[in-house]
Amino acid sequence: MIEEQIEIRTADGTMDGFLYRHEGESRxxxxxxxxxxxxxxxxxxxxxxxxxxxxxxxxxNPFYRFGKPPVIDFAAGFENEEVKKRLAELRGPLTPEAVQSDAGAYVDFLAGQEGVSPGGMGVVGYCFTGGVALRTAAVRPDRIMAAASFHGGGLATDAPTSPHLLLPRIQARLYFGHAVEDRGMPPEAIDRLDQALAAWGGRSESEVYDGARHGWTVPDSPVFNGPQAERAFAKLTGLFAVIEYDAPRDIPVPLRETI
Incomplete structure (x- = not known):
């Protein structure tokens, strides 16, 4: 496995990140x-x-506007006052407009890599990027064929910019793995999302992971749940299997308007 540091030009500057690829192969x-x-x-x-x-x-790097990682002391914990202040700073520039602009940039970057096969693509988000994954699927329905969210927060709110309102623009298969007792995605929000998915009528699955709290998939999280993390990974790879067979669709790329 080859790990490469990369840079992506965006409307707001240069986004850094990493690319993982197989030498001499397209995947x-x-x-x-x-x-x-x-x-x-x-x-x-x-x-x-x-x-x-x-x-x-x-x-x-979702926080490239603040520099290269690390941009936060994750080990200090989210109850730390300095960490709370930093989180607010980091989230500030991530408006729906900015997120969707970034999404178009990194989808186009990945599509242009020699190690990427010409079929569809997938996207997965964790925590706050669960909503970003949805926005990515909405911005580039011509390329994104599968999208997943694990312990995603704020996926279906009363706000006029809630990610679930983007469903009519999405062509991808969707998967949502929810945490229990998640303040960012309480039962009523899950119900709202599930109702929206039913009305949308696309291919989707939404489920709660028993005993798994917000952050359970991430190895350095204090609530990491090994068995449920393995189940989540199996669900993810099962979902992404479809992108090997779905070709990019002749769908006009939407304008960078924001819901």
Whole structure:
């Protein structure tokens, strides 16, 4: 497995990140979006493992506007006041407009890599990037054929910019793995999402992982749940198997409008 540092030009500057590829081979492209802790050893391990399952994986830095990782002291814990302040700073520039602009840039970058096969692509998000994965699928329905969210927060809210309102633009197969007792995605929000998915009528699955709390898939999370993390990985690779057979669709790329 080859790990490469990469740079992507965006409307706001240069996004750094990592690309995981198989030497001399073309594989389906997948975008791994980090949790709120950003790029670090645990996320690199997750992206590398996904690549080893048969993909060329791009892991962009969602916080590139603040510099290269690390941009937060993840080990200090989210109850630390300095960490809370930093999180607010990091989230500030990530408006729906900015997120969707970034998404178009990293999809196009990955599509242009020699190690990426010409078929469809996948995207997976963890924590706050669960919503980013949905936005990515909506921005590039011509390329994104599968999208997944694990312990994603704020996926279906009352806000006019809620990610679930983008479903009519999405052509991908979708998977949502929810945590229990998640303040960012309580039962009523899961119900709202499930109702929206039913109305949308696309191919999707939404389920709660018993005993798994927010962050359970990430090895350096204090609530890491090994058995449920393995189940999540199996679900993810099962979902992404479809992109090996789905070709890019002749769908007009939507304008960079934002819901």
């Amino acid at each position: 389906p492209g997948v975008i791994h979006l980090t949790d709120i802790g950003g790029i670090r050893s645990s996320q690199k391990a997750m992206a590398s493992r996904l690549a080893a399952a048969g993909y060329t994986v791009l892991m962009p």
